[in-house]
Structures are given as structure tokens and as C-alpha cells.
Amino acid sequence: MTDRSSAERADELVDAWDEMREYVDHEPRTYEGLVVECARELAADPRGPLAYSWTLGLVLALPYLATRKPEDGDVGAAFDAAQAVDRALRDAPCTHQGHPFQGDLEGELGNMADVLRELADDGRPWTDLRPRDAWLCPRNVAGHARVVMESLRPGSAGDVPPFLPFEDRYELEGLTAIMEGHPLARTFDVAWDLSFAASALQETADDELAGRVFVATAVAWYVEAEADDAAAQELVDELADAFERAIGLLDDGPCPHGAHPDLPGDTTEALWVGMHLASARGRAAYEKWPEPWAPPLDTALCPAFVAATARDSLTRLRNG
Ligand SMILES: [Zn+2]
Ligand SMILES: [Zn+2]
Structure with a gap:
């Protein structure tokens, strides 16, 4: 040409x-x-x-x-x-x-x-x-x-600024659209897509646990507010099991923080925080470009805060 x-x-x-x-x-x-x-x-x-x-x-x-x-x-x-x-x-x-x-x-x-x-x-x-x-x-x-x-190929050009991995962006955009009431065309079954938040939390550990607790928390808030059918009950049970397991993994002893800032009250913002904390690259981006409404990284990752969030979500699901 x-x-x-x-x-x-x-x-x-x-x-x-x-x-x-x-x-x-x-x-x-x-x-x-x-x-x-x-x-x-x-x-x-x-x-x-x-x-x-x-x-x-x-x-x-x-x-x-x-x-x-x-x-x-x-x-x-x-x-x-x-x-x-x-x-x-x-x-x-x-x-x-x-x-x-x-x-x-x-x-x-x-x-x-x-x-x-x-x-x-x-x-x-x-x-x-x-x-x-x-x-x-x-x-x-x-x-x-x-x-x-x-x-x-993560690691092949580590000098570029961090960004949320595109696989996580895909999940974030899909769940955000559901929560905003306009699921994307790729969502065939809302309950099915939401259930990934429970299974991902069920399978996660260590550094990814905090992010996955917050993603599941945002989904639990959404289910509490929006869903009231049989499919929702199955999802509630899956989420509750996953929160129980997560609580068992978290060291819930005293921590150096006087207080912990809350997660954003907005469901999609809490989801955004969770998706970013669910990977090392997402956490690096979260820290480099902080959002004013998002809690600082160190307190957001504090096991005592994560455990308290998981317990609160569990209580709300069980009493729902
Ligand atoms: Zn130049
Ligand atoms: Zn703390």
C-alpha cells in the first residue's frame, strides 16, 4: 500500500x-x-x-x-x-x-x-x-x-504505569451494568453473572481476599435491594458460604488503625474498589490514581476491616 x-x-x-x-x-x-x-x-x-x-x-x-x-x-x-x-x-x-x-x-x-x-x-x-x-x-x-x-504478557514491560487488568475490567463493566439496571448484551442470565462473585470469593486467598470480599459485598448489597426470587435465594446461600469461609481465613486481631473508613455506600463504587484490590496490578493502579471516594489502600486491605465487612455482609444476608 x-x-x-x-x-x-x-x-x-x-x-x-x-x-x-x-x-x-x-x-x-x-x-x-x-x-x-x-x-x-x-x-x-x-x-x-x-x-x-x-x-x-x-x-x-x-x-x-x-x-x-x-x-x-x-x-x-x-x-x-x-x-x-x-x-x-x-x-x-x-x-x-x-x-x-x-x-x-x-x-x-x-x-x-x-x-x-x-x-x-x-x-x-x-x-x-x-x-x-x-x-x-x-x-x-x-x-x-x-x-x-x-x-x-504481564511483566514484559513493567515500566509502564499500572492499570487494571483487562480481564477484571471485563468483569467490572459487566457487573456495573447489571447494578445500574442495564445489563450488557453479553449478560445472558443476571443471576449467573452475579454468582461469579460468590465463586471467585470461594476460591480466593491471601492478597486477593480483600478485593474479593468487597466485590461480593457489593453484589450482596445489590441482591438485598433488587432480587426477590428463587434464583436470588440460591445466590444468597452461595454468597453467605463464601463470606463464612473468608472470615475463617482472616486474622482478625488488633490492628494499628484507630478507625477504618467505610467502603463507599454506592454499590457500583464499592464494586470498583473491590475489583481493583483483587489483583496486584489493580492495587498498584488504585494507589497511583486514588479516587476521592475510595478508602486509602492500607486501611482497605487491613484484615480487621475486611473481616468486619465480611461479617456485616453475612449478617445482612442471613437476616434478609
Ligand atoms: Zn517525547
Ligand atoms: Zn486496621
Whole structure:
């Protein structure tokens, strides 16, 4: 392809990439094709003038790629292409103090397609707070390539800022939509999806326990408020069993905190806290980009606080 037609093709694809970001696993065959095309273009010319565009295409593919298996061809192709870009561009000369890839990926992913449209068209007003040339800087492109690598193979590019693993983001978005009363199309059975919170808590231990207690707590609040059929009773029993087991695992002795801040009272916010605390990468993101309504990490992880939360949830479920 000539540069011109390649540029037109990349522009054309922005809408498709943004749909892939939003719908995650609606059309896996289409998304696989989009990923393979990005990877092929990058592998052919990792230093090329459109490397920024194809690389951001892969960033927008990360929610979808997290639903694939590591051995799937498109995952491997995306990783190899991102690695080629990183190697080609990471040491390019640059005078910027910082680069957009260092921002909060969770908050930025939804705006990335707009940035791409503005980058591709000088005629559009520039609306991002960071300068356009920092987005186009080869080191930024290499940074976004490392974000792709780190998401696909955690530990492969540990210098990028932490972000919630996309598998957890998938679960968070699905449960949030249920709790907001508008389940996503991928939710076939609400009770079934909610029951994963109980089974995940039932299977977890150690560092992930606090997060899973809070996720299950948010689900228990939701069930208490919204559900009143036979399927809900089964879910209540599963949740109660999981909380009982969790309480048994927690060292509930005295702790150094004078008091513990509450979980946010809003169900979806409590869920957000829990999903972030359920993985090391999520906890790192939680600490780096604190939300004003979320309790500080050290007290949120305190076993005495986690045990008290689990006991409160258990009592409410049993008395419901
Ligand atoms: Zn730079
Ligand atoms: Zn404490």
C-alpha cells in the first residue's frame, strides 16, 4: 500500500477500533481481523509515519484481546508487533517532560479514538490537554506499544504505569451494568453473572481476599435491594458460604488503625474498589490514581476491616 492509501485506511478504521473497545467480544471474527491488520502494518514498518495509529489501534483492542487465549494467533501477532515498535522507537531523541502513555489508561481509553481522529486531521481542533507532538513522539508510540505488551504478557514491560487488568475490567463493566439496571448484551442470565462473585470469593486467598470480599459485598448489597426470587435465594446461600469461609481465613486481631473508613455506600463504587484490590496490578493502579471516594489502600486491605465487612455482609444476608 502507498502511504496515502495506508493513511486513509488507518483513518477509516478508527470507528471500528472504537467499537471493538466498547463491545469487547460482540464480533470476535471482525476484531481478530482488525488486530491482525494492525500487527501486520506495524511489523512491516515499525518506524513508519503511521506507527502511532496502528499502535493505538492495538491499545483499543486490549479489552478484546483479554478475552482471547494467550496462544491465539492474534494475541501473539499483536505482542510481536508491539515489541518491534518498542525496540525501534524507545530510544528516539526527545525533549518532552512526559508522554500521554504515562497517564491513567483506565480513564483515557474512552477518549483515545477522538485523539486519533484529531491526530489524523490537521483541520480538526486539538482538544487533548497534552500537546499533539507528545502523542506523535516516537517515545510515546513506544510507550503505548509497551502498554500493549504489558497487558498481553504481564511483566514484559513493567515500566509502564499500572492499570487494571483487562480481564477484571471485563468483569467490572459487566457487573456495573447489571447494578445500574442495564445489563450488557453479553449478560445472558443476571443471576449467573452475579454468582461469579460468590465463586471467585470461594476460591480466593491471601492478597486477593480483600478485593474479593468487597466485590461480593457489593453484589450482596445489590441482591438485598433488587432480587426477590428463587434464583436470588440460591445466590444468597452461595454468597453467605463464601463470606463464612473468608472470615475463617482472616486474622482478625488488633490492628494499628484507630478507625477504618467505610467502603463507599454506592454499590457500583464499592464494586470498583473491590475489583481493583483483587489483583496486584489493580492495587498498584488504585494507589497511583486514588479516587476521592475510595478508602486509602492500607486501611482497605487491613484484615480487621475486611473481616468486619465480611461479617456485616453475612449478617445482612442471613437476616434478609
Ligand atoms: Zn517525547
Ligand atoms: Zn486496621
